[in-house]
Amino acid sequence: MIEKVLIANRGEIALRIHRACKEMGIATVVVHSEADEQSMAVRLADESVCIGPAASAKSYLKKSAILTAAEITGADAIHPGYGFLSENAQFAEMVAAHGIAFIGPTAEHIRTMGDKIAAKQAMIDAGVPVVPGSEGGVRTLGEARKAAKKCGYPVLIKAAAGGGGRGMRVAKTDKDLDTAMKAAKQEAKAAFGDDAVYIEKYLEKPRHIEIQVIADSHGNVAHLWERDCSLQRRHQKVFEEAPSPALNQAQREDIGMIVARAVSRLGYLGAGTMEFLYEDGNFYFIEMNTRLQVEHPITEMITGIDLVREQIRIANGAKLSFAQDEVLLVGHAIECRLNAEHPETFVPSPGLITDFHAPGGPGVRLDSAAYAGYNIPPHYDSLIGKLIVHGRTRRECVMRLRRALAEMIIGGVETTLPLHRRLAEEKDVIDGDYNIHWLEQFLERTSDKT
Numbered sequence: 001m002i003e004k005v006l007i008a009n010r011g012e013i014a015l016r017i018h019r020a021c022k023e024m025g026i027a028t029v030v031v032h033s034e035a036d037e038q039s040m041a042v043r044l045a046d047e048s049v050c051i052g053p054a055a056s057a058k059s060y061l062k063k064s065a066i067l068t069a070a071e072i073t074g075a076d077a078i079h080p081g082y083g084f085l086s087e088n089a090q091f092a093e094m095v096a097a098h099g100i101a102f103i104g105p106t107a108e109h110i111r112t113m114g115d116k117i118a119a120k121q122a123m124i125d126a127g128v129p130v131v132p133g134s135e136g137g138v139r140t141l142g143e144a145r146k147a148a149k150k151c152g153y154p155v156l157i158k159a160a161a162g163g164g165g166r167g168m169r170v171a172k173t174d175k176d177l178d179t180a181m182k183a184a185k186q187e188a189k190a191a192f193g194d195d196a197v198y199i200e201k202y203l204e205k206p207r208h209i210e211i212q213v214i215a216d217s218h219g220n221v222a223h224l225w226e227r228d229c230s231l232q233r234r235h236q237k238v239f240e241e242a243p244s245p246a247l248n249q250a251q252r253e254d255i256g257m258i259v260a261r262a263v264s265r266l267g268y269l270g271a272g273t274m275e276f277l278y279e280d281g282n283f284y285f286i287e288m289n290t291r292l293q294v295e296h297p298i299t300e301m302i303t304g305i306d307l308v309r310e311q312i313r314i315a316n317g318a319k320l321s322f323a324q325d326e327v328l329l330v331g332h333a334i335e336c337r338l339n340a341e342h343p344e345t346f347v348p349s350p351g352l353i354t355d356f357h358a359p360g361g362p363g364v365r366l367d368s369a370a371y372a373g374y375n376i377p378p379h380y381d382s383l384i385g386k387l388i389v390h391g392r393t394r395r396e397c398v399m400r401l402r403r404a405l406a407e408m409i410i411g412g413v414e415t416t417l418p419l420h421r422r423l424a425e426e427k428d429v430i431d432g433d434y435n436i437h438w439l440e441q442f443l444e445r446t447s448d449k450t
């Protein structure tokens with residue numbers, strides 16, 4: 001029985017996990033760096049342990065320090081959140097070896113899906129459609145040329161170990177291939193210590209649509225519909241919605257069942273997300289994330305299911321608390337990522353939050369660890385919160401989003417709040433008429449005017 005969970009993360013997600021634990025009557029321990037002494041998660045958790053200095057490598061990524069904290073506090077499970085060690089197979093193994101439950105999939109699945117070449121192969125074997133491209137990795141320019149010719153230009157060179165949009169380069173023609181490949185390899189080596197790359201057809205106007213899945217240890221698997229995360233900047237999600245305005249009910253049921261069947265065939269355990277590009281009515285798998293995602297709340301809003309609670313139940317050996325045919329899809333939800341960044345230049349803006357007002361009222365949820373008087377440390381990513389709204393219809397949801405954004409106040413630092421206010425007024429966003437390039441084109445178009 002899990003009675004005490006150690007939260008190996010920070011910021012809004014640490015708080016999110018704490019909240020699920022409290023609602024289940026489970027005690028919490030949060031580990032933190034010296035820079036996060038004043039964080040809300042530290043203030044609210046039942047116990048906290050400082051595990052090192054500000055630099056992530058010496059704190060949030062330090063496996064031995066986290067395990068020692070679990071040992072000292074007697075935690076019987078570890079939730080890794082997202083980022084940091086959440087997709088580190090070795091960490092999952094170490095946690096299990098210490099007799100502690102890892103709230104996530106098995107190390108084996110984390111390892112397979114973490115290697116995007118292996119993941120793609122596993123999906124082909126499981127009958128999931130993938131983006132056309134090289135069969136496995138490409139080591140030489142000759143191999144790259146052959147693969148690119150087969151699927152046709154433009155192509156995308158991607159890092160096998162990729163994440164966060166890094167290690168990715170487009171080659172429009174054969175002439176660009178050499179430079180693009182070198183750049184992708186270099187970036188991949190620097191970011192992941194692994195320069196293996198592969199080639200995919202570069203889709204020109206797809207949407208990013210991902211399917212949430214969850215599986216227990218009793219063989220029960222369910223999908224929880226899709227999220228549309230096409231509004232991106234530098235391959236990073238900015239604004240997400242569920243369900244996707246591009247799909248009808250038959251299409252979402254079809255892809256949901258394809259994914260659920262594949263997950264079942266893989267013997268996958270826990271929560272996960274299969275990411276696809278969607279163009280001209282076709283789905284193409286790009287990767288699977290073996291963890292809770294930043295944008296998981298929009299799925300929670302339309303289904304009424306608490307994903308963190310289900311993750312903890314699964315780690316406890318319990319069955320999913322619902323069957324596939326009990327997964328509702330009620331209304332529409334949108335999430336805006338609030339980053340402490342300049343809304344036009346996207347330069348990070350850490351520092352003191354002098355003023356903070358959270359919007360409220362019907363259908364509004366704010367997942368944030370920020371408060372007035374909180375000093376955002378400069379050492380971590382710039383996400384300071386997520387504004388999530390739900391409405392009975394997409395139209396109601398958009399109107400609610402506008403009024404919630406208007407109510408929200410974050411003073412003292414620059415944030416992306418003004419960008420979201422602009423987006424919520426844009427016709428294409430209101431109509432749901434956008435693809436993965438729309439936001440970058442919008443930013444380019446509107447920066448010309450200033």
Ligand code: ADP
Nearest residue numbers: 162163164165166200201202203208235286436
């Ligand atoms: P990461 O793991 O770095 O997030 P992904 O494979 O998930 O990388 O891709 C991130 C984003 O990059 C996608 O959401 C999409 O916008 C873009 N992208 C990835 N593959 C392709 C492709 N074959 N064609 C066009 N865009 C792509």
